[in-house]
Amino acid sequence: MRATLLYFPGCALKDQAKNYERATLSALATLGYEVKELPRWNCCGTVYSLAQDDLMRHVGPVRNLIRAQELGETRVLTLCAMCYNTLSRSALFVQNPENLRRINAFMDDEEDYQGGVRVVHLAQLLLEEIGEEKLSQAVVKPLSGLRFGAYYGCTLLRPKEVAVDHPDRPEVLERIIAALGAEAVAFPERTECCGAYLTVTRPDIVRERVSEILLSAGRAGAQALLTSCPLCKFNLEERRPLGAPKIPVFYLGEALAWALGIEEIPEELRKSLAGVMR
Amino acid sequence: MDEVQVKVKPEMVTVYIMGQAYQVPAGLTILKALEYAGFRLVRGVGCRGGFCGACATVYRLPGDYRLYADLACQTTVKDGMYLALLPSTPAERRPYDLKKVRPAGETLLALYPELGRCVACNTCTKSCPQKLEVMDAVQAALRGDVAKVAELTFDCLSCGLCTMRCPAEIPHYHVWQLARRLYGAYLAPKAEHLHRRVQEIAEGKFAADLDRLVRLSQEELRELYKAREIEPE
Amino acid sequence: MAGELRLSRETLEAPFVKKVEELSGQNPYACYQCGKCSAGCLFAEHMDFLPNQVLRLVQLGDEAVLWAKAPWVCAACLACAVRCPKGVDIARVMEALRQIALRRGVQPVEFKVDRPYPQIALVGAYRKVTP
Numbered sequence: 028m029r030a031t032l033l034y035f036p037g038c039a040l041k042d043q044a045k046n047y048e049r050a051t052l053s054a055l056a057t058l059g060y061e062v063k064e065l066p067r068w069n070c071c072g073t074v075y076s077l078a079q080d081d082l083m084r085h086v087g088p089v090r091n092l093i094r095a096q097e098l099g100e101t102r103v104l105t106l107c108a109m110c111y112n113t114l115s116r117s118a119l120f121v122q123n124p125e126n127l128r129r130i131n132a133f134m135d136d137e138e139d140y141q142g143g144v145r146v147v148h149l150a151q152l153l154l155e156e157i158g159e160e161k162l163s164q165a166v167v168k169p170l171s172g173l174r175f176g177a178y179y180g181c182t183l184l185r186p187k188e189v190a191v192d193h194p195d196r197p198e199v200l201e202r203i204i205a206a207l208g209a210e211a212v213a214f215p216e217r218t219e220c221c222g223a224y225l226t227v228t229r230p231d232i233v234r235e236r237v238s239e240i241l242l243s244a245g246r247a248g249a250q251a252l253l254t255s256c257p258l259c260k261f262n263l264e265e266r267r268p269l270g271a272p273k274i275p276v277f278y279l280g281e282a283l284a285w286a287l288g289i290e291e292i293p294e295e296l297r298k299s300l301a302g303v304m305r
Numbered sequence: 306m307d308e309v310q311v312k313v314k315p316e317m318v319t320v321y322i323m324g325q326a327y328q329v330p331a332g333l334t335i336l337k338a339l340e341y342a343g344f345r346l347v348r349g350v351g352c353r354g355g356f357c358g359a360c361a362t363v364y365r366l367p368g369d370y371r372l373y374a375d376l377a378c379q380t381t382v383k384d385g386m387y388l389a390l391l392p393s394t395p396a397e398r399r400p401y402d403l404k405k406v407r408p409a410g411e412t413l414l415a416l417y418p419e420l421g422r423c424v425a426c427n428t429c430t431k432s433c434p435q436k437l438e439v440m441d442a443v444q445a446a447l448r449g450d451v452a453k454v455a456e457l458t459f460d461c462l463s464c465g466l467c468t469m470r471c472p473a474e475i476p477h478y479h480v481w482q483l484a485r486r487l488y489g490a491y492l493a494p495k496a497e498h499l500h501r502r503v504q505e506i507a508e509g510k511f512a513a514d515l516d517r518l519v520r521l522s523q524e525e526l527r528e529l530y531k532a533r534e535i536e537p538e
Numbered sequence: 539m540a541g542e543l544r545l546s547r548e549t550l551e552a553p554f555v556k557k558v559e560e561l562s563g564q565n566p567y568a569c570y571q572c573g574k575c576s577a578g579c580l581f582a583e584h585m586d587f588l589p590n591q592v593l594r595l596v597q598l599g600d601e602a603v604l605w606a607k608a609p610w611v612c613a614a615c616l617a618c619a620v621r622c623p624k625g626v627d628i629a630r631v632m633e634a635l636r637q638i639a640l641r642r643g644v645q646p647v648e649f650k651v652d653r654p655y656p657q658i659a660l661v662g663a664y665r666k667v668t669p
Contacts (some may be wrong), residue, residue, distance in 0.1 A: 070657070072425075490540060
């Protein structure tokens with residue numbers, strides 16, 4: 028009996044992060060899930076609007092929650108950390124009855140959102156629902172010999188209401204990495220912001236941040252970084268200043284697919300695999 | 306026999322044109338009602354057949370908070386209709402070279418980055434006289450699915466109603482045209498049979514037949530026409 | 539920064555302070571200037587006023603804060619908010635300052651899209667720094 032899982036991709040997962048989606052969906056199928064994409068979904072808006080009176084920027088996220096409600100589902104999975112953050116916080120925003128009433132009144136082209144849809148991130152699914160034990164048992168190609176630095180960024184850990192773990196001392200991603208057989212390397216900058224959308228307005232600031240993050244990861248001995256945010260990946264790769272260590276960045280789902288034997292471990296990492304084939 | 310003239314008084318409705326009330330016969334289209342009221346239209350009128358998108362009109366109905374949008378040549382007047390015609394919509398078309406751009410999302414976003422401002426409010430969809438799924442098309446453009454955009458906007462008339470009302474200031478119909486051109490130039494399956502036929506013509510395969518036809522007399526042509534193959538119904 | 543600051547009931551209860559409170563939902567007077575927000579802010583070195591200074595200016599009703607550059611290099615990473623011992627969400631105060639400017643039609647940060655960006659970057663930038 029396969030458990031069904033409703034899945035919200037987000038724009039990036041259909042474009043620059045297609046590989047993240049492909050790898051994760053095949054991994055989830057192997058782990059016993061039937062993944063169904065949310066129909067007629069729209070962009071979540073990437074950043075959560077912090078102004079108290081702003082209703083319009085919650086319309087997009089709530090519309091997606093209505094799509095889930097239309098199917099009678101109460102849970103939606105996201106792979107992108109930013110989508111996770113924005114959708115969950117909008118879900119909380121409309122727990123206030125007045126906000127909910129006004130947004131429903133505006134969306135006169137949709138059924139009223141009743142509340143009750145929960146947004147779940149991949150990391151939560153892997154640890155809370157599947158569990159480390161079952162995950163390790165499913166591993167076919169243990170990633171022993173590889174040292175991964177988990178880069179959380181901001182959106183998985185802040186604010187506290189939606190955090191998947193403690194904002195300063197998280198361990199969820201390290202536990203997942205360990206379950207896949209690799210060594211997890213915690214480095215000081217792993218929870219620090221890369222600059223996100225400042226890459227458009229102030230790329231100089233992002234370059235400084237990326238340099239700090241890569242130096243920190245390099246000093247701790249990480250061979251590669253794992254992230255679940257396409258914007259972080261973009262910044263870490265495209266905004267790397269000359270002189271900063273060149274550490275490859277992969278998505279969490281890709282590592283999952285490697286360990287489950289579904290996808291090939293990239294060439295550049297294969298030579299570090301513990302005493303293994305080239 | 307005397308002709309009996311029967312004067313039938315048509316049912317009249319009130320419409321408001323530029324804030325002024327006019328009595329017009331029910332059953333007229335908005336366009337015809339404007340002309341009945343005495344306006345001579347030089348702008349905001351075109352094919353009169355629901356195809357060119359020139360007569361985009363915004364209106365309200367009494368007791369209804371909604372703002373409606375439709376084509377004046379296709380919409381019948383209703384009592385109390387409060388009208389405003391849109392003679393044109395300002396929207397900049399960004400220049401590009403079709404031969405140099407890639408048929409991908411990055412082209413759409415690079416030329417029209419304001420696509421990223423979409424808040425999924427759905428006002429565009431509500432404004433579309435063709436009842437297209439405009440917001441879905443914006444979302445497809447944002448995702449980089451050029452083929453989907455081309456598919457969803459095939460019937461777009463470029464009337465500009467969505468563009469006028471969009472809070473994110475997206476110039477929808479320019480994006481659609483770009484997407485359709487990209488689709489046609491790069492992504493649509495090629496019509497191989499057409500390509501072959503054109504080559505055959507160039508090679509002169511039909512030259513002799515065409516030559517013969519051109520030299521026939523009117524009589525001979527008529528006979529040929531009468532004797533033509535007709536496909537069964 | 540203003541050369542001279544005259545404190546009075548008028549400045550301390552300036553209308554813009556009420557607007558900041560409304561938009562942010564935060565009580566700026568809860569801040570006791572411990573400085574943890576500024577210490578943890580990764581973008582502080584690019585700001586003209588540090589996060590705690592921004593809060594101070596709001597507390598004092600100093601309009602100079604409305605023209606500050608600080609809110610425009612804030613990335614809303616919330617490092618400040620999770621560390622504040624009084625639970626003041628400084629990121630929301632920054633957003634309120636941005637919104638006050640943008641809603642008045644003032645857009646301090648112009649950006650040209652002169653290279654391909656992933657939509658995730660563009661959408662975020664548009665939502666934070668454009669009206």
